[in-house]
Amino acid sequence: MVRNETWCLDNLYTLLPAEAQESLSKIAPQLTLNRADKWIWSPSATGCYTVRNGGTLLHEVWKAPPTGKIKLNTYGSWREPGAFIGGGGLLRGADGGWLHGFWSCGQGQSAFMAELEALRDGLQMAWNSGYKDIVAEVDSRETLHVLRDAASHAFCPVLSEVVKLLSYQWRVDLQWIPRECNATADCLAKLGLDGGILGISYFERPPVEVEPLLLRDSFSAF
Template sequence: MPGEPHQLILQYALEWFNATNLPSLSYVPSIVQLHWIAPTYGVCKINTDGSRNCVSGLISAGGLLRDNYGAWIKGFSVNLGVGSVLEAELWGIFWGLHLAWESGFRDVEVESDSSVAVALLSSSTISTHPLFSLIRCCKLKVQDGWSCSVKHIFREQNVAADVLASMSSEFGTGVQYFTEVPTFLASCLAEDAIGVTRSRVVCA
């Protein structure tokens, strides 16, 4: 037995890490211009987002349905109690799918700025995952006899859903549906419809 086994283990771990990792590359930050992209004719686009209050731990979600002109169809917001951001993102996708289905759409595209939520819906999930039931419900809705895709986008392309999710705390508990455009969302929708771009810093 070595005199200091923890030092030996640490040394081996560092050697393995250095041997299996590629040399670090220098990434140069650059600015790209992003905007909301309308769906093709006949397709309903669902944008969703989740929000969490860091102080209270309360989570909420919001989303909206739009056509190929960027015109408002319907929207929703929902207060969900205490939870995680990922939970809020998944509930947003669930309620967005539910609203689109109940509204009679059968060709839909879902967009979320949560890469983790999108990845969970496109891969197999172990039954011990803490959000397994919610993930499974979302997957069942995606596969429920219609043309449905789920895609990750950046926050700069998802501003309207982000605003709805953030404003959810202003409304009552449970799910709130909006048939008319909320006044606080009008300018954002107009900007999306004409393709106004928003800046994002990325590393190339």
């Protein structure tokens, strides 16, 4: 990335808009004595790869789905004053590119309900879009635990709706991921909550607020 003590942007022209290239070029590179950064890649206990620089953990990364599959990421956010919840989710293909997304705002009493409603809305979006082979990722272990507990389904209408969606004629591989890997869905959920407009909004193109997160995910997707 650094050549002759200046940024080398050749490989980023197709990924960064002109204004981002200009901003980056104005930042002086931090040069080390040996003029080289050292990166160490190692899998974590969850199977995700982590990035370490000088022995410091930076973040766990989102991974693109295998060819032929679509990945759904959802997140639910809860704000106790006023008892409002926000949901967010997006679908991406094997190339890591945005396909569809949503954010929502509604009334709710817990972060758990926010997670369930976001998962329900994300699954419904995927089904309505015609996809039949889905990897669905959430960062709530409680959500996965309750989905596996059949005895609890009758006591929660939203949970029953999720279970019904999962029973459709398609394949859904439901997985837990660390929250660091779910940042884009997290951002969408908070945008929906902060907007305060009750209901759900769908997006064929990503909102500008999540574009930096999508770009970050694209670097680590493969």
